[in-house]
Amino acid sequence: MLHNPLRLLSSVRFALLALSTTIFGGLQAQGVYTCIDSKGRRLTSDRPIVECLDREQHKLGNSGVVRQVVPPSYTAEERAKLEAQRRLEDEQRARVQEERRRERALLIRYPNQAVHDKERADALGQIDEVIGAVNKREQALMVQRKEIDVEMEFYQGDVSKAPNWLKRKIEDNEKQMIVQKRFLDEQAQEKQRINARFDEELAKLRQLWAAAGGRAPAR
Missing domain, CATH: 1.10.287 (Helix Hairpins)
Structure with a gap:
């Protein structure tokens, strides 16, 4: 009578292990998305993660290596604002670099x-x-x-x-x-x-x- 519950428990564990292996294998086949959301949490999913649509997501392959970097998803207006901000930052960096170049030239000359x-x-x-x-x-x-x-x-x-x-x-x-x-x-x-x-x-x-x-x- 004692052997029957043990056999039943072993059977359940084996079934759960087989099910988790099947699920994990399916996720590996299609790739795993991972990201860190705005709250600092690392999230993982078999599809693009809604909480990270405003930031980069990494799609991992079977070996855990990043196969693809999924850029943030923005509306047309958000993308326009982002591009304008990036242009402004690029111009600012260019001005700083040009100013430093002029300063170096000035020191060399004088x-x-x-x-x-x-x-x-x-x-x-x-x-x-x-x-x-x-x-x-x-x-x-x-x-x-x-x-x-x-x-x-x-x-x-x-x-x-x-x-x-x-x-x-x-x-x-x-x-x-x-x-x-x-x-x-x-x-x-x-x-x-x-x-x-x-x-x-x-x-x-x-x-x-x-x-x-x-x-x-x-x-």
């Missing part, structure tokens, strides 16, 4: 303030040379104007009485004086732009030099 000061002085010196040439031309025009005024004394300073060649000479002198003054103003503005650019660079370089700790910039 390893110390003496080099930067010299380049500023050279740039301003070129402008000063141009201004000097313009000033000489302006002085020449002023001398020419005095000569014209002497000739105009014969006509009592009345331009209407002067011959056409003298009128043209007066007109040309006045136009040239206006051009030279405008050019001097432009050069003065250019000097301001140069100083502003070097001032901005110097402020940035001081930060970079301090961060580099006196080390030579990597090429």
Whole structure:
């Protein structure tokens, strides 16, 4: 009488083992989906997992190796928002990389303030040379104007009485004086732009030099 319940229990265990083996074998045949949901739980299923539609799911093969990565499922609007966010992140990364590239180039070009000061002085010196040439031309025009005024004394300073060649000479002198003054103003503005650019660079370089700790910039 004792053997019958034991045989029955063994039979039940064997049937359950066979059933679980069949089920597991079926899952292996079609693959197993696994993911970690928003609550941090690892979920497993024989089909895509609803709780993980907003994140990646891994489809495992018979050996447990990932056979496929199933991307998140989104609506058209959600995908558009996601793509816009990714583009924004890509642009931000590109800006950061470009800024770092410029910083490295700046350090290579100006390893110390003496080099930067010299380049500023050279740039301003070129402008000063141009201004000097313009000033000489302006002085020449002023001398020419005095000569014209002497000739105009014969006509009592009345331009209407002067011959056409003298009128043209007066007109040309006045136009040239206006051009030279405008050019001097432009050069003065250019000097301001140069100083502003070097001032901005110097402020940035001081930060970079301090961060580099006196080390030579990597090429």
